[in-house]
Amino acid sequence: MNAKNLENSINAALPPTPYYVLDEAAIVANMKIIARLCELSGAKALLALKCFATWGVFDVMQPYLHGTTSSSLNEVRLGYETFGNNDDASSSDKKETHAYSVAYSADEIPEVLNYADKIIFNSISQLNAFKAQAAAQNIPVGLRLNPKTSNSSFLIADPARPFSRLGEHDKEKIAAVLSDITGVMIHNNCENDSFEAFSESLADIESRFGDILAQLEWVSLGGGIHFIAPDYPLEKLADRLKVFSETYGVQVYLEPGEASIHGAGTLVTTVLDTMHNQKNLAVVDASIEAHMLDLLIYRESAPIAAINHTAADIAPIGNPAEAAPSKANAESADHTIIYGRSCLAGDIFGEYALPSNLQIGDQIAFGNAAGYTMVKKNWFNGVNMPAIVIRRLDGSIDIQREFDYQDYKASLS
Numbered sequence: 001m002n003a004k005n006l007e008n009s010i011n012a013a014l015p016p017t018p019y020y021v022l023d024e025a026a027i028v029a030n031m032k033i034i035a036r037l038c039e040l041s042g043a044k045a046l047l048a049l050k051c052f053a054t055w056g057v058f059d060v061m062q063p064y065l066h067g068t069t070s071s072s073l074n075e076v077r078l079g080y081e082t083f084g085n086n087d088d089a090s091s092s093d094k095k096e097t098h099a100y101s102v103a104y105s106a107d108e109i110p111e112v113l114n115y116a117d118k119i120i121f122n123s124i125s126q127l128n129a130f131k132a133q134a135a136a137q138n139i140p141v142g143l144r145l146n147p148k149t150s151n152s153s154f155l156i157a158d159p160a161r162p163f164s165r166l167g168e169h170d171k172e173k174i175a176a177v178l179s180d181i182t183g184v185m186i187h188n189n190c191e192n193d194s195f196e197a198f199s200e201s202l203a204d205i206e207s208r209f210g211d212i213l214a215q216l217e218w219v220s221l222g223g224g225i226h227f228i229a230p231d232y233p234l235e236k237l238a239d240r241l242k243v244f245s246e247t248y249g250v251q252v253y254l255e256p257g258e259a260s261i262h263g264a265g266t267l268v269t270t271v272l273d274t275m276h277n278q279k280n281l282a283v284v285d286a287s288i289e290a291h292m293l294d295l296l297i298y299r300e301s302a303p304i305a306a307i308n309h310t311a312a313d314i315a316p317i318g319n320p321a322e323a324a325p326s327k328a329n330a331e332s333a334d335h336t337i338i339y340g341r342s343c344l345a346g347d348i349f350g351e352y353a354l355p356s357n358l359q360i361g362d363q364i365a366f367g368n369a370a371g372y373t374m375v376k377k378n379w380f381n382g383v384n385m386p387a388i389v390i391r392r393l394d395g396s397i398d399i400q401r402e403f404d405y406q407d408y409k410a411s412l413s
């Protein structure tokens with residue numbers, strides 16, 4: 001949300017803070033990049049619901065994507081019900097619904113197969129346990145491969161980490177089950193913005209598994225490729241994917257999560273209190289642990305998209321995609337630490353060099369609040385759950401969903 005939009009939001013009928021704002025125009029801008037990549041490469045793109053599943057904006061995403069992929073029974077059902085793969089969709093519009101889980105329980109399989117167009121098993125033992133049921137319903141089956149190399153700067157998000165459970169790596173064992181599968185999924189990138197690194201890693205996969213790939217119909221290369229960065233060589237990526245697809249005679253799938261919604265969401269909060277303890281401190285009416293948990297897990301700060309000093313002017317900090325917390329000088333007293341209101345001592349949105357001091361009542365919009373945030377929100381401390389506000393393509397504002405005490409209570413018993 002830029003400063004002007006924040007001002008407009010304040011003038012519109014909006015719920016009390018905290019609330020997430022999703023900007024459909026920003027989502028569509030990402031969608032157009034994905035669609036271009038698909039058009040140039042022949043790849044198909046599936047939204048990774050684990051990253052973003054706020055289905056109130058799926059109408060604007062559907063025209064550009066080929067479907068969804070999932071990590072659980074609930075996600076595959078959501079994809080089926082909300083993303084154009086249901087009995088109402090005409091066959092030309094019908095989207096694909098891919099099912100994957102690190103481990104399915106036996107009782108989930110029949111329902112998963114009701115929704116799935118393809119089911120991808122994480123291990124050979126899961127494949128052996130459930131392949132007959134998939135075959136009985138003519139659902140194509142895939143297996144996740146682990147190439148044992150990756151592009152991830154975070155160990156916690158590294159699928160090729162030592163002793164990883166994510167996929168099979170032993171070529172002989174994989175070759176032995178080839179007649180049971182028509183495709184594979186390989187996800188080994190995380191926020192990788194280097195085409196060269198991606199390409200080298202794909203070359204490594206080819207050298208390890210090339211003869212296996214040549215016997216398949218489809219290969220999903222997962223998510224984690226940051227091809228929406230303004231300087232990313234999209235054409236080179238498209239060309240690389242096209243050649244890969246032609247070399248092995250496979251349909252390539254991509255599973256963009258973060259790339260689909262990067263820069264499209266903000267979390268709008270209000271300053272409830274200010275204090276001073278060697279540095280300026282502010283406490284907002286949201287919580288990093290409850291409302292932007294991914295940042296806490298990855299030890300990152302929330303970018304500030306805009307600040308509204310209540311009575312005075314709107315102070316833009318930058319746009320959500322670019323705004324970053326200051327690389328704060330630990331000694332600097334004029335930097336402000338923005339805290340969440342939960343009891344966690346380290347409930348910190350970030351430390352920032354701000355144009356002016358924060359006051360009680362100021363509104364702060366944190367950027368990049370769509371991916372891995374809304375799907376992880378929780379009721380820690382009973383902190384108010386942010387409402388979900390959508391800025392539609394025509395500029396109108398919908399308050400899509402508000403949460404109250406009954407939702408909190410119902411989530412616990």
Ligand SMILES: Cc1ncc(COP(=O)(O)O)c(C=O)c1O
Nearest residue numbers: 048051187223224255256257258
């Ligand atoms: C199998 C798989 N596909 C796709 C994704 C989406 O990744 P990203 O949101 O980084 O694009 C993930 C992330 O966990 C994943 O594990």
Ligand SMILES: NCCCCNCC[C@H](N)C(=O)O
Nearest residue numbers: 157189190191224298300372
């Ligand atoms: N901004 C910090 C990194 C966030 C990574 N989140 C995505 C996880 C990823 N898709 C994975 O686990 O593979």
